[in-house]
Amino acid sequence: MSAVLLLTRQPHWFSGKSVSAVVRTNLFKSILATILPAIENSVISR
Structure with a gap:
């Protein structure tokens, strides 16, 4: 979250929309x- 706060405090880098x-x-x-390896593992194990 600290990185997000740093980004939002520098409006010349990002507008609020691009930050979100x-x-x-x-x-x-x-x-x-996170999800893709789990899906691949479940498919391979079948």
Whole structure:
């Protein structure tokens, strides 16, 4: 969360929308990185 706060405090880098978009993208990537190996393992084990 500290990184998010740092980003939001620097409006010349990001607008609020792009910050939330970046956060969503990172969350999505981390969720995919967690879920995809589990799916692959379950498919391979079958």
